[in-house]
Amino acid sequence: MKKNIEQARERMKASGFKMTPKRLDLLAYLFEANRYVSAREVAEELRVSHPSLSYDTIYRNLNDFAAIDILETTELDGEMKFRAACQSGHHHHHLICRTCGKTETLDVCPMEWVSPIKDSGFEVEDHKFEIYGRCAACQK
Numbered sequence: 001m002k003k004n005i006e007q008a009r010e011r012m013k014a015s016g017f018k019m020t021p022k023r024l025d026l027l028a029y030l031f032e033a034n035r036y037v038s039a040r041e042v043a044e045e046l047r048v049s050h051p052s053l054s055y056d057t058i059y060r061n062l063n064d065f066a067a068i069d070i071l072e073t074t075e076l077d078g079e080m081k082f083r084a085a086c087q088s089g090h091h092h093h094h095l096i097c098r099t100c101g102k103t104e105t106l107d108v109c110p111m112e113w114v115s116p117i118k119d120s121g122f123e124v125e126d127h128k129f130e131i132y133g134r135c136a137a138c139q140k
């Protein structure tokens, strides 16, 4: 957790963002939560410690941090959700629970099976693959 914050601080500095007590608390909450949360959930959480922090500021901060890869985003049921980016360093995908926002690692990449792309002449730069459902705990 401390390491995550340090990495985030470095990345922010490199991109010209200042770490403030508000941003620190925002990131600490996301690293702690370790699941997809909406900006509204973050706002509710921070309202106690930072009553002056507006929803718009929180939303903007979340998007800024996503842009510099401190957070990852996904759209769940029409709402943008944010989560601390994985630091595993190896390529993987996620199973995402729509109920609680928790993710599980999927250690296979379907790109390996999409062979027709190779013949199309298309140059792949990036890809996304997410599986949505309900985790074991949320099925009970």
Ligand SMILES: [Zn+2]
Pocket: 086, 088, 092, 093, 094, 105
């Ligand atoms: Zn991951």
Ligand SMILES: [Zn+2]
Pocket: 097, 098, 099, 100, 101, 102, 134, 135, 136, 137, 138
């Ligand atoms: Zn769940």
Ligand SMILES: [Zn+2]
Pocket: 091, 092, 093, 108, 109, 110, 111, 127, 129
């Ligand atoms: Zn992949």
